[in-house]
Amino acid sequence: MSENVVTVQNLIKHYKDVKAVDGISFAVKRGEIFGIVGPNGAGKTTTIECIASMRRADSGSVDVLGLDPVKDSIVLKRRIGLQQQESEIQDRLRLWEAMELFSSFYDTVLDWKALLKQLNLWEKKDSFYSALSGGQKKRFFVAMALIGDPEIVFLDEFTSGLDPQSRISIWKLVKELRDQGRTIVLSTHYMDEAEKLCDRVAIIDHGKLTALDSPSNLISMHGGHIRVQFDVGDVFDGESLSRLEGVESVLNDGNVCTLEVSASSTIVEIVKKLDAMGQGLDSFRIEAPTLEDVFLNITGREVRD
Amino acid sequence: MKSPFIAVSKSEFILYLREPSAFFFTLIFPLLLMLLFASIWGNEPFPGEEFGYVDFSVTAFMGMVMVTSFIMSLTTSMAAYREKGILKRFRAAPVTPFSILMGQLAAVFAVTVAGVILLLIAGFAIYDLKFMGNFFEFVFVFHLSAVSIAALGFIPASLAPTARSGEVIANIMYFPMLFLSGAALPHSMLPDFLKDISLLLPLTHAIKLMQGVWLGGHFWDYPVHLAVLIGFVFAGLFVSVRFFRWE
Ligand SMILES: Nc1ncnc2c1ncn2[C@@H]1O[C@H](COP(=O)(O)OP(=O)(O)O)[C@@H](O)[C@H]1O
Ligand SMILES: [Mg+2]
Numbered sequence: 001m002s003e004n005v006v007t008v009q010n011l012i013k014h015y016k017d018v019k020a021v022d023g024i025s026f027a028v029k030r031g032e033i034f035g036i037v038g039p040n041g042a043g044k045t046t047t048i049e050c051i052a053s054m055r056r057a058d059s060g061s062v063d064v065l066g067l068d069p070v071k072d073s074i075v076l077k078r079r080i081g082l083q084q085q086e087s088e089i090q091d092r093l094r095l096w097e098a099m100e101l102f103s104s105f106y107d108t109v110l111d112w113k114a115l116l117k118q119l120n121l122w123e124k125k126d127s128f129y130s131a132l133s134g135g136q137k138k139r140f141f142v143a144m145a146l147i148g149d150p151e152i153v154f155l156d157e158f159t160s161g162l163d164p165q166s167r168i169s170i171w172k173l174v175k176e177l178r179d180q181g182r183t184i185v186l187s188t189h190y191m192d193e194a195e196k197l198c199d200r201v202a203i204i205d206h207g208k209l210t211a212l213d214s215p216s217n218l219i220s221m222h223g224g225h226i227r228v229q230f231d232v233g234d235v236f237d238g239e240s241l242s243r244l245e246g247v248e249s250v251l252n253d254g255n256v257c258t259l260e261v262s263a264s265s266t267i268v269e270i271v272k273k274l275d276a277m278g279q280g281l282d283s284f285r286i287e288a289p290t291l292e293d294v295f296l297n298i299t300g301r302e303v304r305d
Numbered sequence: 306m307k308s309p310f311i312a313v314s315k316s317e318f319i320l321y322l323r324e325p326s327a328f329f330f331t332l333i334f335p336l337l338l339m340l341l342f343a344s345i346w347g348n349e350p351f352p353g354e355e356f357g358y359v360d361f362s363v364t365a366f367m368g369m370v371m372v373t374s375f376i377m378s379l380t381t382s383m384a385a386y387r388e389k390g391i392l393k394r395f396r397a398a399p400v401t402p403f404s405i406l407m408g409q410l411a412a413v414f415a416v417t418v419a420g421v422i423l424l425l426i427a428g429f430a431i432y433d434l435k436f437m438g439n440f441f442e443f444v445f446v447f448h449l450s451a452v453s454i455a456a457l458g459f460i461p462a463s464l465a466p467t468a469r470s471g472e473v474i475a476n477i478m479y480f481p482m483l484f485l486s487g488a489a490l491p492h493s494m495l496p497d498f499l500k501d502i503s504l505l506l507p508l509t510h511a512i513k514l515m516q517g518v519w520l521g522g523h524f525w526d527y528p529v530h531l532a533v534l535i536g537f538v539f540a541g542l543f544v545s546v547r548f549f550r551w552e
Binding site: 077078082084087088092097101102105141148 | 308309311313315316319320324386389390391393394396397398399400401
C-alpha cells in the first residue's frame, strides 16, 4: 500500500453557530487524485483550509506530510500548493510580477513562464491582474498554486465558472501533475468531473463524510439501475418486456418507454425482444448510473442547489 | 535563496508608483504646508537664538511625512488587502505577517525619504535652512523616529478589518498627531493640558528628538524621548505580529 500524505481524524470546525465540518475522517494516498464532492455549504472549503494550514480546527487531528498544519505552518506551506475558491491579488500587479513575487517565497520553484504557457496565459503575462476575465483569474490561481513545486496540490472548486474548453485543459493538467508524482486533492460540485478525474471520491454533506471510494465502486454500490430508453408509437406493449429477467421496472408514457435494469446482460435480451417485435431501434439509448445518482441515492437530494 | 522581504518591498513600491494619488499627501502636502508657514514667519533668527522658524520646524514636517506614510498609507493599504482577500492569498504561501509588514514598510520608507528630501531642498534653496547638529546622530534619530512611528502604524495595519475602518482608524490617529505634536502647529502654541496629552503620542517625542539634534543637541541629552520611541517599537511589533489578522 502506498503511504498516506494526508490523514484527517474526526475533524470538527464551527463558525459561530454554524457547524461547518462535523467529525470527518479520511486519508489521502501519495500520488492519487482525491476528490471532495458535495453541494455548496457542505464543508469542502473548510475541510481543505484546515488541511492546508489556513484555519485551525476546533478539534480532531490533521497530519500532512508528517507535519502539523497549525504548528508547522510555514514549513508545510513550502511543500504544498493551494488554489483557493476565492482570493485576489493586487489589481495593478502584472501577472509576471505576481509570479516573481510569489516565487520568492519558496526554496524550489517551477518555471512560471512554462506554467503560464501551460495555462494559456502567456499572452497575458504583462497584463494587470484586474484586466483578466473570471476564467483567466481562475487559471492564474492554479498557476500560483503550482509555483512552489508542491508535493500536494489542493484545488478548491477549480473549474467552477470556467468555459468547457478551459475545464478540459485543466483536467489534462491535473492528470499530468499526478503523472509527475504529485498528489492532488480537489473539490468540486460537478459530479461528472469527479467521476472522470478522481481515483477516489469523498462525498461530503452537511459537514459529514457520507461515502468514500473509487467512482466505479461508488456507482456499482450506490448508483442504482441502468436505464434503457427508446421512443415508441401509440400502441406498444411494455408488459412483455417486464417479464424479462433483470428488468426492474417499465414505464411507458405513450411516447417514450423507460426500463430500469439491474444488469448490463439484460440489455442484449431487450434488444433481441424489440427486434422480434418489429420495433425500430433508431432511438435506443442506454444511461449508466453516474456519481450524480450515487449522491441522490445516498443523500436523497440533487447535488445542485 | 530569494528574500520574501525584498520581493514584497519591490512589488509594493511598484504598486505605490502606479497609484499616484498617494503621492500628494506624502510628498506634496507637507511641503506646501511648510512653504505656507514659512512664507508667514520667514527664517530670520528668533530673538536671542541662532535659528529661525524653518530651522526650528523642518523636523516637524519630516514627522508629518512619516505619519502620512507609516500610519495613513500602511493602514489603508493593509486594510484594503485584508478586505479584498489579498492577504488570504499571501497566507496560502509560506510567508509571515512580519515579512509582509516589513516589505510594505520598506516601500513607503523610500517614499518617505523622497518627501524629506523635497522638504530639505525647498528649505535650503528658499529659506537658507541651517543644519546645526551632527549628521550621523541625526540619521540615527531620524531612523529611530521612523521605525517607532511605523511600529505604531503596524497595529491598525494588522487589525483593521475593512478598507473603510482602516481609513477611519488612520484618520483618528493622524489628525490629533498632526496638531498636537507640533507637526502642523508649533507645539508652543498649545494650551498646557493639550501639551500633556501630546506627550502620549510618539510623534511628539520623535519631533522633539529630531529637533533637538537638528539644532545642535546630542541624542543622549533626550533619554525620555529615546525611551518612549524604543518602547513604541517593541509594543507595536509585539501587538501587530501577535494579533495579525489575515481575514
Ligand atoms: N468564514 C465563514 N464564516 C462563517 N461561516 C462560514 C464561513 N465559511 C464558511 N461558512 C459556513 O460554513 C459552512 C460550510 O462552508 P464551506 O466549507 O465553504 O462549504 P463548501 O466549500 O462545501 O461550499 C456553510 O454553511 C458556510 O455558510
Ligand atoms: Mg467551497
